[in-house]
Amino acid sequence: xxxxxxxxxxxxxxxxxxxxxxxxxxxxxxxxxxxxxxxxxxxxxxxxxxxxxxxxxxxxxxxxxxxxxxxxxxxxxxxxxxxxxxxxxxxxxxxxxxxxxxxxxxxxxxxxxxxxxxxxxxxxxxxxxxxxxxxxxxxxxxxxxxxxxxxxxxxxxxxxxxxxxxxxxxxxxxxxxxxxxxxxxxxxxxxxxxxxxxxxxxxxxxxxxxxxxxxxxxxxxxxxxxxxxx
Numbered sequence: 001x002x003x004x005x006x007x008x009x010x011x012x013x014x015x016x017x018x019x020x021x022x023x024x025x026x027x028x029x030x031x032x033x034x035x036x037x038x039x040x041x042x043x044x045x046x047x048x049x050x051x052x053x054x055x056x057x058x059x060x061x062x063x064x065x066x067x068x069x070x071x072x073x074x075x076x077x078x079x080x081x082x083x084x085x086x087x088x089x090x091x092x093x094x095x096x097x098x099x100x101x102x103x104x105x106x107x108x109x110x111x112x113x114x115x116x117x118x119x120x121x122x123x124x125x126x127x128x129x130x131x132x133x134x135x136x137x138x139x140x141x142x143x144x145x146x147x148x149x150x151x152x153x154x155x156x157x158x159x160x161x162x163x164x165x166x167x168x169x170x171x172x173x174x175x176x177x178x179x180x181x182x183x184x185x186x187x188x189x190x191x192x193x194x195x196x197x198x199x200x201x202x203x204x205x206x207x208x209x210x211x212x213x214x215x216x217x218x219x220x221x222x223x224x225x226x227x228x229x230x
Contacts, residue, residue: 005030042069048226050074051081054213055220059194059202075209081227082212089222091128095121098152099182100143100163102135103189105196107204114207115139116189116214119147120182122156127185127218132211137162156182192217 001011003025014024020033046069053063060071103116117140119129129146133139144166147155156173157163164172176183193213194202204210220226 001034003028003030004032042073044228047077047229051077051216051226052220054078054194055192055217055226057192057194057197059200061202062194077229078212078216079209080229082215084230085215085219085227087130087211087215088128088218089126093121093124094150095123095128095152097122097154097156098147098150099156099179100147101158101179101182101186102160103186103196104135105204105210107207107210114204114210116186116210117143118182118186118189119143120185122178122181125181125185126222127189130214132207132214135160135162137165140166188221189214189217192221 001023002009003011006025006028008025008027010026011023012026014022014031016022017031017033020035022031022033024031046067050063050067050069051074053066054060054074058066060074063069063074064071099120099122101118103118105114105116106112107114113135114132115135117131117133118127120127129143131139131143140162148166152171154171154173155163155167156175156178157167158176158179159174163174190196190198194200195204195210195213204213216226
């Protein structure tokens, strides 16, 4: 028997792991077992079922408890599809009135606050554009570079100080009264993604995973289905 790392034959038994004999290399201290199980494969139906649970409010560990699929496998599936998807579905019609708002969450710990800035059409459902980052102008700028090309008659926002830096006062309505569409869409994000629930043990460990999750959810909300794996 040889060590898979250094090739040494000076190997000792070192207890058991997952019911199999575990060994340790006396030379480099690498631990290994004689035979590893072949990687488990899952059907498209199982993948779709797990991802449907994810975009309908279950966290990764809850999906594992329900389906028996390890949570790291589900995470890999979300990352795979999230990488392939666009940030938001293609706009079919340019909005005449746009609404903008921010949703507060955190990554890793509650002290690490982060905001999801969203833009919607006042007259139609669905988030059309979004960015993730700090609560400042640098984060909002790339969103405005996209939303500003809509050339809406009006843009409706709350009173956050960043918006007047970009939106002309003649095109800007500051009023929570007319923000029901964007606030409703942000509420849907919180409702459908466990990591965005206000009181939950689920939370984002990385910004990239949050972005993948939003892309996947927006596709699901638009088409009521999830893309297949290639």
